[in-house]
Amino acid sequence: MRLDFSIIWGYLPMFGSALLVTLKVTFCSLFFALLLSIPLSLCKISNIRPLLWFADFYTSVFRGVPILVQVFMTYFGIPIATGVKMTAFTAGVVVFSMNSAAYISESMRGGIRAIDRGQYEAAMALGVRYPAMMKDIILPQAVKSVLPSLVNEFIGLLKNTTLIASIGLVDILRVGQLIQAATYRAFEPFFVISVFYYVLVMVLSWFGKALEKRVNKSDRH
């Protein structure tokens, strides 16, 4: 068996637009996941019982159902049940952001819990109201401490986006499948795809480390 990577050349433009799709889904999902995880984690630390139950139930659903099933459910199932039609892109972003929010809020809960009670007391003693206290005093410190797990979640999210290939969106993985179908070659396209993802993840982790260093500047002694 001889390997022939030259077959990839013709597909490079396709890889280019596919990479864009992957990145778009990843970043959109990350954005909404972060947005959603804040109220969710606040629910998890609240002492209002129903909010707590809701947040825990939410997390258990997204943890307990395989993510591919969630994708199929959202893209194929929900439109039939409700009549709400979604593009593959929207369905992907909805699932990935809601799924990631469940995991991120869980580590955020830990991060918030780890903040010393004295921080709350100092803020309260200064007359700072709850929303401002959370936004400016507690969450910034909590985010800082969960940043490493956020980067991990981000990487997981990026890799999970390959699942959108299964609902027909042309992401990097889907291009590989197309090449395989057209040329009957599997090693070359999937090798190139592996490299693509590996490089993306490396860039992300490097970026995450740089970010960590930046936010930790206040710990310098």
Add this chain to the structure above:
Amino acid sequence: MIDIRNLYKNFGVLPVLRGVSLTVNDGEIVSIIGPSGSGKSTLLRSINLLEPPTYGEIWVDGKIITPPDPYLHFEVIRASRTYRHMQREGWDDDAALIREIKARDLLKNHEGQKYHTLLKEITQHSFVDANVVREKIGMVFQHFNLFPHMTVLQNMIYAPTHVKKIPMDQAVEKARALLDNVGMLDKIDVYPGTLSGGQKQRVAIARTLCMDPEAVLFDEPTSALDPEMVKEVLDVIKRLATTGITMILVTHEMGFAREVSDRICFLDEGTVLEDAPPDIFFSTPKSERARTFLEKVL
């Protein structure tokens, strides 16, 4: 004026404060001392409701910040069903009846409309949100509790600009002056993590003062410090004591308490055993408990 009326605090089933009453007038400096576990810190922390009391009331400048305690208002007790019921049962001495109701904690939730109207009236007339009071009463903690993700300056101006809505430039100016006062102006742009304990506490005091408080609560401000740093912090507090600000201190520094205080309040097992000027308290304590305590610590 801070007026603590018959304060009770239970942690679960453990009673920590058992009927503490204490009035602190404007400009007065009161030190709360006593053995550990006597409820000193709990008492101090209940004044700005970091520790909401179980029973009793706290009044600040004529405003109540706790829910009204029915047992502290005779007219409310007299309006209760229990009172009227017991009256019909043959209790004719009003004072004895009220004493009995208090002693046996007889008031329940269902005491009739008049009872609840009276309680609501107290709230409507005098209640003020704890946050309003917290802006007027600063607090200095044992563990400083500076915000580690903010520089010294940001720590100082956060509450003035966000809570009191003071313009940024005014707040910065005030912060600089206060930092200069405590000898920390050269550290204005560093993060708290780089400071020593004594420096942190001096910044924390300045941060509290940046809100222009009428009173400051000190919760064992030197207990977490290395011995060589205690003096620099005490000196700052002593200087503050001469400015006419109201101060309530929980401290283990007896010499310091004697020097700065107008009154010493000795707490033991959740009750005030003595409340006297420092010279009298330290030379001739009334209670046996205070005598043995002083023998141990002096």
